[in-house]
Amino acid sequence: MELSGLTALVTGATAGIGRAVAVQLAREGAEVVVHGRDPRRGAEVVAAIEAGGGTARFIQADLTDGNDVLRLAEEAGEVDILINNAGIYRFLPTSEMTDELFDLHMDLNTKAPYLLVRALAPGMVRRGRGSIVNVSTLAAAVVTKGTGMYSASKAALEQLTEVWAAEYADKGVRVNAVAPGPTRTPGTDDMDAATLKTIAATTAMGRIAEPEEIAEAVVFLASERAGYITGVVLEVAGGRLGMG
Numbered sequence: 001m002e003l004s005g006l007t008a009l010v011t012g013a014t015a016g017i018g019r020a021v022a023v024q025l026a027r028e029g030a031e032v033v034v035h036g037r038d039p040r041r042g043a044e045v046v047a048a049i050e051a052g053g054g055t056a057r058f059i060q061a062d063l064t065d066g067n068d069v070l071r072l073a074e075e076a077g078e079v080d081i082l083i084n085n086a087g088i089y090r091f092l093p094t095s096e097m098t099d100e101l102f103d104l105h106m107d108l109n110t111k112a113p114y115l116l117v118r119a120l121a122p123g124m125v126r127r128g129r130g131s132i133v134n135v136s137t138l139a140a141a142v143v144t145k146g147t148g149m150y151s152a153s154k155a156a157l158e159q160l161t162e163v164w165a166a167e168y169a170d171k172g173v174r175v176n177a178v179a180p181g182p183t184r185t186p187g188t189d190d191m192d193a194a195t196l197k198t199i200a201a202t203t204a205m206g207r208i209a210e211p212e213e214i215a216e217a218v219v220f221l222a223s224e225r226a227g228y229i230t231g232v233v234l235e236v237a238g239g240r241l242g243m244g
Helices: 016-027 039-051 066-076 099-127 148-171 193-200 211-222
Strands: 007-010 031-036 055-060 081-084 130-135 173-180 233-236
Touching: 007 016, 007 066, 016 031, 016 039, 016 055, 016 081, 016 211, 031 039, 039 055, 055 066, 066 099, 081 099, 081 211, 099 130, 099 148, 099 173, 130 148, 130 211, 148 173, 148 233, 173 211, 211 233
Parallel strands: 007 031, 007 081, 031 055, 081 130, 130 173, 173 233
Antiparallel strands: none
16 A cells, blocks of 8 residues: 555546556555546446545546646646556558547647646645656557557657656656557457457567556556656567567
């Protein structure tokens, strides 16, 4: 229960990696602010956390709306741990990417974390402690056709991670990122076995991750166990295949 007495905000916490992170943070004693768009799914996550003896509450917000992002920050209150997990991905060649999809990727994957850090980090500084973990993607470092906007928006988030780490390093606030590889999510549940096998074969370990495995890395970086780590992008991707 090393996170007892601390409040954690997890965006996109009603499914997949975000849900796993919220559950694990609560298990470590944090009071978790569960963010999402669907109140029903939010209530399910809160109920699961409470059933395990944890404490949580749900806040609904549209992270593509800057004003709603700021409302989320205000309603969350004093936050000691911020997990910027919510994101979107649409895999299309550049010729088929629309202006609307461009804006959606940048608003959700890059601007929303920026606004939350801008709103919540000053409070962490005043209290002399805080940890921010941004969830990126292996695709930000590995070139893959069709992932242009997704990769670019997450690469921008990784650059911000390093900038924020430098800005807040002497103020008691650590900022890191986790870059997952292929991970089992509600989206992968809809894939056929052959597709999943193909995706798994892109990793050295030959399998996709469970969301709980990614969450372990996120919670580690958020905790004082990583007290001397800041400005790091931790790749959690099952290893990269060699060239020969």
